[in-house]
Amino acid sequence: xxxxxxxxxxxxxxxxxxxxxxxxxxxxxxxxxxxxxxxxxxxxxxxxxxxxxxxxxxxxxxxxxxxxxxxxxxxxxxxxxxxxxxxxxxxxxxxxxxxxxxxxxxxxxxx
Amino acid sequence: xxxxxxxxxxxxxxxxxxxxxxxxxxxxxxxxxxxxxxxxxxxxxxxxxxxxxxxxxxxxxxxxxxxxxxxxxxxxxxxxxxxxxxxxxxxxxxxxxxxxxxxxxxxxxxxxx
Numbered sequence: 001x002x003x004x005x006x007x008x009x010x011x012x013x014x015x016x017x018x019x020x021x022x023x024x025x026x027x028x029x030x031x032x033x034x035x036x037x038x039x040x041x042x043x044x045x046x047x048x049x050x051x052x053x054x055x056x057x058x059x060x061x062x063x064x065x066x067x068x069x070x071x072x073x074x075x076x077x078x079x080x081x082x083x084x085x086x087x088x089x090x091x092x093x094x095x096x097x098x099x100x101x102x103x104x105x106x107x108x109x110x111x
Numbered sequence: 112x113x114x115x116x117x118x119x120x121x122x123x124x125x126x127x128x129x130x131x132x133x134x135x136x137x138x139x140x141x142x143x144x145x146x147x148x149x150x151x152x153x154x155x156x157x158x159x160x161x162x163x164x165x166x167x168x169x170x171x172x173x174x175x176x177x178x179x180x181x182x183x184x185x186x187x188x189x190x191x192x193x194x195x196x197x198x199x200x201x202x203x204x205x206x207x208x209x210x211x212x213x214x215x216x217x218x219x220x221x222x223x224x
Binding site: 044048 | 142152153154155156166167206209210211212213214215216220
């Protein structure tokens with residue numbers, strides 16, 4: 001079963017704008033990760049945030065985590081056409097490497 | 112460093128036929144995962160191996176799906192017999208022992224007609 005629900009399901013923005021996508025999950029977690037999937041390809045890891053962290057940055061990516069609300073957000077700043085992809089959050093529980101993925105957000109960045 | 116290799120990339124079969132997928136993980140990665148990704152959904156874990164032992168196969172439909180990782184390196188996933196609802200992308204991923212980050216192959220797209 002899917003652990004996370006992502007919102008919005010689809011997002012269309014213009015190049016240079018920021019993109020924000022949200023993830024909600026149901027059970028306690030150890031870590032939350034974000035992955036990107038380009039059409040017809042496998043998933044690529046973007047960033048990991050631990051349950052005791054609230055915010056993390058990596059390049060143009062900013063992730064926040066609110067464990068009290070069981071939610072996370074991924075912000076991509078100054079988006080580029082190459083950011084067009086599906087984005088998935090994935091959670092794992094303490095002492096378990098099994099990842100449970102959300103339903104994904106499809107991001108379209110137009111020129 | 113070579114990534115996770117999967118073959119074939121595409122497969123079309125008729126229902127009730129059998130099919131097998133192959134995965135070669137990143138060298139040295141002890142943990143190997145098989146996921147099923149139905150169109151428009153996130154990946155769903157089918158089975159997880161640690162070396163050549165099964166860690167989690169709770170979501171594997173064992174009446175028709177089987178997987179093995181005999182020498183703790185590459186792995187095969189088999190479906191026999193296939194059903195229409197098995198149409199999906201089958202993703203293989205690997206990670207170092209105890210690692211949180213998973214590295215994915217490009218997947219095999221299966222169409223069951």
